[in-house]
Amino acid sequence: LLVLLAIARWRKTHKRFRASTESMLESFVGTLRYVRYTRGIQVVLVRALLFSLLISVIPALLPAVGLKALHLTSSHLGILFTSMAVGALLGAIFVVPRARETLTPNQVTILASLLLIVVYILMAAVRQLETFMVVAAVAGLAWTLAGSEIWVVAQQAIPGWTRGRLNAAQIMVSQGGIALGGLAWGVLAAFTGFEYTLLLATLLVCYNLSISGPLSLDFIRSLDVEPGTPPPLPALAETPELDEGPIAVVAEITVEQEDRNRVLEVARDLGLIYLRNGASSVRLYEDMAERS
Numbered sequence: 009l010l011v012l013l014a015i016a017r018w019r020k021t022h023k024r025f026r027a028s029t030e031s032m033l034e035s036f037v038g039t040l041r042y043v044r045y046t047r048g049i050q051v052v053l054v055r056a057l058l059f060s061l062l063i064s065v066i067p068a069l070l071p072a073v074g075l076k077a078l079h080l081t082s083s084h085l086g087i088l089f090t091s092m093a094v095g096a097l098l099g100a101i102f103v104v105p106r107a108r109e110t111l112t113p114n115q116v117t118i119l120a121s122l123l124l125i126v127v128y129i130l131m132a133a134v135r136q137l138e139t140f141m142v143v144a145a146v147a148g149l150a151w152t153l154a155g156s157e158i159w160v161v162a163q164q165a166i167p168g169w170t171r172g173r174l175n176a177a178q179i180m181v182s183q184g185g186i187a188l189g190g191l192a193w194g195v196l197a198a199f200t201g202f203e204y205t206l207l208l209a210t211l212l213v214c215y216n217l218s219i220s221g222p223l224s225l226d227f228i229r230s231l232d233v234e235p236g237t238p239p240p241l242p243a244l245a246e247t248p249e250l251d252e253g254p255i256a257v258v259a260e261i262t263v264e265q266e267d268r269n270r271v272l273e274v275a276r277d278l279g280l281i282y283l284r285n286g287a288s289s290v291r292l293y294e295d296m297a298e299r300s
Contacts, residue, residue, distance in 0.1 A: 038286070039173045045284035048165045048231055049174065051223050053181050055117070056158050058216050060185025061192075062121075063154070065128065065209045066092070066147045068190040073131055073202050078140060088144050095145030096152040103149060104156055113161050113225040120154030121220070124213050132206040155182075161225045254288060 043049050074080040074088050107116050123146055130143045159178075166174045197205040248255060263271045272292075279290035 035173055039170075039177055041286070042170055042174065042284045043177065045280045048227055049162075051225065051227065052158065052162045052165055053178060055223055055225065056162070056178055056182050057185045058219075059117070059154050059158060060182045061189040062124065062209065062213055062216060063151055064186045064189030065193050065206070066151065067186070068193040069131065069197055069202060069205065070144060070147065072194070072197065074140065077202060078135060078137060080137070084137065088141060091141040091144040092148035092151075095148030097148075098145075099149035099152045100156065104153060107153065108157070113157055113228060114220055116157040117154050117225060118217060118220055120150045120157070121213050121217050123150035123153070125210055128206045128210045128213065132203045158225070161228050164228050165231060 043053065070088065070092070071085055074085055078084075080088065107119065111119065127143055127147045127150060130139075130146075134140050134143055162174075162178050163171075193205060193209070196208070261271075275292050279292070282290050
């Protein structure tokens with residue numbers, strides 16, 4: 009209440025400059041545009057979504073298995089969640105730093121997926137309280153290991169000027185995946201039972217392992233998100249105002265025939281940069297009369 013009162017009484021002494029600020033809709037559209045034309049961010053968001061859907065088995069079924077299969081009391085259930093928290097804490101302190109020193113980002117997530125497979129199999133088989141507490145601790149470790157690595161890769165892949173909105177997109181994808189996954193796993197367990205649901209979750213984790221190669225997070229090692237030197241402004245007979253609408257920028261270059269394919273590859277990459285930074289379209293034309 010004191011914090012809310014302080015915020016209510018807080019008065020800024022400077023005026024806000026609104027000339028270059030975006031509206032909520034423009035910011036949302038800009039985020040979608042950047043994600044659409046950036047391969048690295050697409051990989052991060054897809055991996056975050058898949059991880060959230062698979063990890064949601066733990067909050068959805070761990071207490072249910074404890075109550076229905078192990079017949080835990082409310083105090084035991086609290087200890088169960090404490091065990092998971094202790095596993096996550098110890099993993100963040102001792103396991104995550106060492107894993108990042110010896111493994112690539114993609115290998116860290118693979119290790120976490122392997123731990124999830126073990127956790128889901130043991131959740132379906134173990135019916136002893138003490139052992140189940142250890143399983144909960146390993147679940148917390150796997151959650152911390154993969155979740156923190158995906159978040160770190162995302163921070164390294166996001167440029168500073170759009171970090172806020174892309175962080176919001178990642179949080180929305182992750183939390184939405186956990187919410188939808190928890191609902192789906194809970195409904196499935198109600199109809200088929202815990203064992204079959206956990207078996208399906210194990211198979212899906214194995215599938216997630218199979219696509220960790222095509223959707224590898226190791227791209228971050230060669231990614232450079234530092235802003236480049238802006239090109240010099242062209243000489244214009246009349247400088248347009250900021251609100252006069254779109255303009256067309258035309259550049260003519262001469263390319264040797266042996267460099268043609270390389271130039272096309274660079275032009276595609278450059279086109280993606282312009283598109284995700286706000287260009288409505290990027291086109292490349294070739295003068296057939298001068299092709300030789």
